[in-house]
Amino acid sequence: LYQITFKLIIKMKKIILLAIFMATTANIIAQDEMPTIDIVYKGTATVTIPEEIQDKVTYSIGSGGANVSIISTTTDTEYAYNVSGAATNGSLTITGAYKLTLRLNGIKLTSQSGAAIDIECGKRIAVELVDGTTNTLVDRASGAQKAAFYFKGHAEFQGGGTLNVTGKTKHAIAAKEYIELKEDLGTINILGAVSDGF
Secondary structure, X not given: OHHHHHHHHHHHHHHHHHHHHHHHHHHHHHHHHOOEEEEEEEOEEEEEOOHHXXXXXXXXXXXXXXXXXXEEOOOOOOEEEEEEEEEOOOEEEEEOOOOEXXXXXXXXXXXXXXXXXXXXXXXXXXXXXXXXXXXXXXXXXXXXXXXXXXXXXXXXXXXXXXXXXXEOOOEEEEEOOOEEEOOOOOEEEEEEEOXXXX
């Protein structure tokens, strides 16, 4: 009886391990296949949207050439937004109704209009600090924004990069719901905040 039970336990463990491996592999594949919008700042900004989702994602670039506003109408597919480059008069606002992934891939953004990055989706926002990158966000002083890095929804920070945030009006980082810091997270430095860092 003990021998049969032991064999069953070993078999069950193998099945569980296989299921975990398959789920992890599926997640990696899903990440690789996720449609990705590229936002690149070089003083001004350029936005590149994959052709297959251009009917679901629109954008505009406001005054100064680096204040980017993106609207997504998807309700069933997660998109990734890859943000890189630098601008001393720029910002990023993403509006939608579905979860998304935000990859900070070496971005240095100072806003003269409000928040540096404002995500208005009301869902889960996976924020990835890309390994080996340093990312810096600074908002406008005396603005109406709640934070330099704001989320209408809940944010989950992950990835091994570095994020430096300065909140010149109120908070440095804030979310309407909650903020989760994953175990693999690199470094977040709050370099200044009029109110709370988080």
